[in-house]
Amino acid sequence: MAYGLNLAKGMLTTFKHLSRPPTTVQFPEEERDLGPRARTNLVWFVERCTGCSTCAQACPDGCILVETEPREDGSYLVNRYEIDFRLCMYCGLCAEACPYEAIQVGGSYTNVQTDPTQLYVNKDGLIGQANEYLESNDWTYPNGQKAVEQEVHAASERQHH
């Protein structure tokens, strides 16, 4: 008698789950909403960066490289800005340290590679990733602020001179 009762209890749980919607996220087709502190790729926005290297000093792994040179008007031209995503532990300390929120967490999380050297991204690669991010996110930064499209393009152009 007790055996049958326990079996019925178990089946009741099974039947409860039958009517529920499936929990599986069909990943490549649909993606889950990311949490505000999700540990995704870093995005670097050249139009906000002043070249102060606070991010590089805050990085515990030392995976950010910044090299600058002064312009005539006193601002800095960022000659090199490189992130080694093989080394990065996605802690977001650089994004926390940056006074202008030029480096932000919230980029892509599917940049898998067959060649590990592709994970070392230089300045042009980072500008490309940032522009791609802004274009696909309605010109909004990960922190919710709106970007001005002309400024972004002007800043990207300005880097080459």
Place this chain on the structure above:
Amino acid sequence: MRQQLLVTQVDKVFSWARRSSLWPAMFGLACCAIEMIATANARYDLARFGAEVFRASPRQADMMIVAGTVTWKMAPAVRRIYLQMAEPKWVISMGSCSNIGGPFAHGYSTLPGVNNVIPVDVYVPGCPPRPESLLAGLMLLQDVIEEERELGRKLRPEPTGDFSSMLPEGDPIRRELESLFPPYLNIDGTPRDPLTGALDNDENFLSAHPGADSYPDQQSGQAGAR
């Protein structure tokens, strides 16, 4: 001509079968293993890609997900498990630690990239990677398998087996690692039987390498008691 056509068609079927049932070897080393388990669970459901059967034995596995920090002490075991897997076999390096050493890259105890020990097909960045990242890596690996069929060779580079720049001379772990690379020689230089050699048998290895289970004495350099 007809034979060649048949072979290519059979190859296509083989490649399809291989990439749609990649059984992973159960090999979680650190926190990445938690994300690997999450990927196998209902929310992300690795079974949709035919890769849900985590095998406890490398003999039954097609793919190894190196999930986590590989220390020098673990490195011979990683290599040995890789060698025990049956061909064809693929490796996914999951997380910054196994990609290049991650936060421990400048440390003394961690392997600077698991590609120094085993050939790696796909690198998944993250610390730890999200389950979606691992799924993206798996899909990339499926593309790699199809590409390898078209090319007729493996795309990944093989590790050299040269640890002279990383470990000191006479290090027991270095000796053990070097014995796990071709030409699989014994310590006296005699070739080892590739089928029954010390690759999957610790006792054979210890009899061929006296003192390999103990660290050398600081003064005399002789192997001492542990």
